[in-house]
Amino acid sequence: MTGSTQIPYLLRATQGEVLPRPPVWMMRQAGRYMKVYRDLREKYPSFRDRSEKVDLAVEISLQPFRAFQPDGVILFSDILTPLPGLGIPFDIVESKGPIIDPPIRTHEQIKQLHPLEPEESLPFVREILQTLRQEVGNQAAVLGFVGAPWTLAAYAIEGKSSKDYAIMKRMAFSEPAILHEFLGILADSIATYVRYQIDSGAQVVQMFDSWAGQLSPQDYEVFALPYQQRVVRQVKETHPDTPLILYINGSAGLLERMAQSGVDIVSVDWTVDMAEARRRLGPNVGVQGNIDPCVLFGSQPFIRDRILDTIRKAGDRGHILNLGHGILASTPEENAAFYFETAKQADKLLAVPA
Template structure:
């Protein structure tokens, strides 16, 4: 096994002393990079995801071009509904859509949960190939969507600002919702373990839509399944949970056994440190829109952010995915500002 030349991320997840925080960006492999857009012009979305050589090339681009401290495999959270037997369409400019939504108990019972090693082999092959190509330069991150977020797409059939159909389903048919959430959880645990075996050095669970839930409903429909995933996966690989918008859950999730919690820009570093009792590594939380500011402003905002979090138990990142309109030199300025950070002198 090739030794990691840059293990800052893994040391930060373990809470060890680091000379500076590691830095990577959610959605760093993709739509803001001209080299990605060249591949996008030739291959459709799932062709890029399902061809290991293409997924590897895209995964490596931000490491080569922006200088991040970790690679995150190019894939999508909706490969799980596909592996469970649902069709997922990705239309340009429209986002994802699932023509066949989940409504009844038979819809749920017909979903597949076994054989993820076979149905999602293209992801594990891409991980193994990327691991070889990286040759120990930086760690490799695998990921999956959280059960609540996946349920949202399966029930709603497309993206939404409010997720009313998904929430109506959960509130009016809670038994069905829990049955579906458990199925998603079971396949996700197996999927993340397969990613670890294929070479992922850590995994992240994206609960992109958990912030649509009230604190009480989060505890009912999101938290139990996140805890199961951490419990099932943490012996194989470190786990980061990213429940976007669910600031109210930080205290509970800090006791989950996860290695890190991702937070968005609506939470102050001070609040997050207090809520988690400084028990664990925090990741975040630069507003992606702030990458559109002038470069000197990005540099000073990054310094303020790291000063507030501190260098220990911290991974510098965005509070959500990088947007397509961010200039590459602004993304690079963000990364470089973290790399050149000097702690204030006592």
């Protein structure tokens, strides 16, 4: 392995290298299931303080790295973080989630938005990513992340999380021109933001279109996919070698279309079998995932079996082990530790006959 230690293990997977085990991290790995995070949250109750003050965000990003040594360390942030830079203020209320007031509902409001200037509105993101790169070195890849246009628009238009996205879909189906204008502004700003994260030190960037799974395939092709493609195209023009990952919650019906976005890796949720996902995506698209987060409430033998089953089905090339969604806040911390330990020993465990 001489020489390869200079490249973080996760990046080797994104480059298509055959590896003895997949790299491993988990969505929401910095957060409420960890006692050190809960203690820090008691001291600093504002989410925006925790995610936008450099020292706090760095500390929180590094908590799981120190505890579990994952192969990826992701920026502690929120997909809504860039919105104030466009002229859309938001707050995050504990146990309620994001609140955008007033929500974006009119063409007049959209006309008042301005392009994102991340150096002005998001200087803390650069500092956080630069510090994480220094702290982590080559022991892990530093990941950035952004929200995709449809999902950011959904939050901005609904004003909060939603179960049915009726307000957003009403706009999509009755005033599509207004929505398309908004999605275009968001796509160009997100592309700028991705480039800014890469220039600040992010080695991989994951785009969350969390709520695009609420769309029918035909509507996904109109309102989500073209704007994902617009982001990816702009980023690849300037940063062709930085791997991009796309995650959608509830994406089993959209997998092939997700690959059309142009990303390098599709993050698969747990509603599709990993072997089936591989077949549907083809050999040229990497995969990430896809353990059900609730598996981490099972016994250790159960957790181990599910991890090894996923790894077998994904194969030894172009797979990053992850959960199919974020880790749940009530997950026992020792089970999270066991998840990482098992993944790190997967090559030895797979060599033992079942």
